[in-house]
Amino acid sequence: MWTEQIPPAILNKVHPSIHPPLPHLFLAGSSTDKLHTLCNVFTCFRIKPTMLRLLVLSAVLLLSSAQLPGSRDCPDNDYGPRACTCTIVPLAGIDHRIIDCQGKGLDVLPTDVPADTFSLDLSNNAITELTANAFQNLNSLEQLILTGNQISTLPDGAFNGLDDVKVLKLNENRLTALTDGLFSNMVSLEELHLDDNQIATVTGSPFSGLERVRDLKLNANRMVNLPTTVFQGLATLQKLYLHDNFVTSIPSQAIRSLDTLIELHLNNNDIMNVGNDSFVGLTSVLNISLSGQPNLVEVEAYALRGVSRNLERLEIRDCPKLTTLHEETFRDFVQLQRLDLSNNNISRLPKAALENLNRLALVTLSGNPWICDCRLSWLRDWMDEPVMNPDLLDVNNVVCAAPPKLRDQQLEIVNRFDLDDEDVCNLLNPAGQIGAGQVLVASLFSLLCALTLSFTV
Template identity: 30%
Template structure:
């Protein structure tokens, strides 16, 4: 009778009842679209003896699990997702996941005591699509560990201790995403990434890569996002990214590159974002950006660049965003085009000038480029010319003032002498001669001192010859 009653119940009600009925004591089970078993944060040291056979998802995160025996989960044909993150798992028996034939996602991240995986660890998981082994203290994994996982698309192995790219991924034609950041990988060999024709995302950032072999990326013909930032690269192969015609984003920031070769990016016709920041760049070869016709954003900040010649930039003139801050820019006429571009498109700011000294500390947007006969004058030259003009102007003013004072003094003496002659009309002729002689000597002394000053100024400011000419004329007129 009980069986007949159960059979009369709607299938959804029956599934819900079965999911809850078989739920482990320390877990909670919910039936929305499918049966989910939530056993996270339950302080489990051992797995429950059984799970609902209808379970499609099991969460065992943040427990104290240490050991997975063979067929640890029994037979769960409906299980699609299994999460074992943040446990203390140290050993996984070969065949531990047998019976989970339809498992699509397996998460085992942050189990820092694993360190070793057997070749047959994942036996039986033929439909596995996503595997997370991040932060498990792994030093290596067997080359043939994924021999059955032909459907695997996403492999997350970041924050382990790999010194080389695991050979196990070689030839996995369905892999689309590989996460290998924050390991200790030192090189990318020519055969490290062979046979990965479907790969779209590759993350190798924050490793110790200092060598990339020629043609190491030749099979990554569908790669779209590539992270090589924060490594130890000081140079790249001449044709490092040859064939990556679908690449959208390339991050080379945080390395030790000093030069950008004109051959690196020649095939990256679909590249939209390029990071070259936080390197030691001093030079970008003309033609380096020539084929980047789809580029939208370029990061050149935090390098040692002093100039950016227009021929280098011209192929990407219609760029959307350009980052140039934290470079020792030399704001001379070589960057006049950049200032005009900045003012026209309003897409760049923070281009601090390190030189010349006349504009050091200013932003390029604040620098004024003067022109003489249509030719740009560097701020340093302009500053020198302006300073010289100011000196000449000041000298001329002082000189004119001196002339004026001397002439006024002579005029006052002449008037005073005339008045005194009228007042002392009884003076003897000899006295008049003597007084005239004294006045003549004083005038001659004044003229000599005046001409001496002219000579000093003439030596100090050779370029202002007209001053000498004027003084000479005045001296001659007084002597006459």
């Protein structure tokens, strides 16, 4: 059995869901435990070993601002690179060697890193290349940080020997391409950061073999098209970040095998159309962001079919060419809680589009040029419902753009009868709110009036 005290300042940064801050927190457990116990003087929490590892890694990242009890400098005869800082940190009853070389002006990899190093931080240097087998002797390494260097290529074998690495950060470099099988030997990897590079070319299956990766960051690159095999092998992926690229269409074939995915971030790309069945296969997804598409003109009626049963949050905002939405688009979204349609160019929204969304907690419709006539009267009525949650709809920001007499008025304060005084609304609603039966009744009534008038004459 072991115990290890963790300062509250660290734990509450590492795991912000634990409130209020817990004093005198410590870990307790043994090497054979399936669950470990996280305790303070008041209570204990049972956590899985994977969460324990994340706590350990996160605590290591915070060492620059708070030292763990028992941490000490490495001995002089086993210090490692002299330009760097070497610290021994006891966690979970095991000493972990932390080598911190960030911002040391290095232009090549240090060669004297001890084999038992747990975390190696080489961020914010001037390293330009990695060679094959560069880290092959670091058999204990679990965290490798290469953020903020000038690395432009990754040769085959660059990560040989890193079988135990769980976190690899290559963000903010100059990478331009990802090749087939590039990371295949990193079988323990859980987080891969490739964001803020210049990646434009992706070939084959660069992530094959990464069956434990949960978070993959590819945002802020130059990707336009993704091969259908790009995500093969990511059997447990939960978060995929593809935002801030130049992707022109939903990579439907590439993502359809990601049945464990929870979050998909595609905002700020160049997607022009979201076609039917774009997300088929994403049976676990809870959050999709499609915002910031300057050329998006249509979200087809069944674009989101396949994710409707589980999706909790959907963002389609800041798309200036998006003018309409189909009434079928959000049908059967039984779990949807947040829907953001703000800052588009939508002028009308059919009532059926938001029907039966019983779990909605927030709908954002601001920043659209709403035409306030009878076709939007359902939304005005919705605002007046006694059961209406005041936090559900941002009513103060739903502003009319037309007709001229209602321009710049908040829909919430528009007189209900001002929405119905147009002849076209009283006879026929082009958006389909007046059904065929109502049109038939109106037609028969008109015919009866005509016949009555003819007989009278």
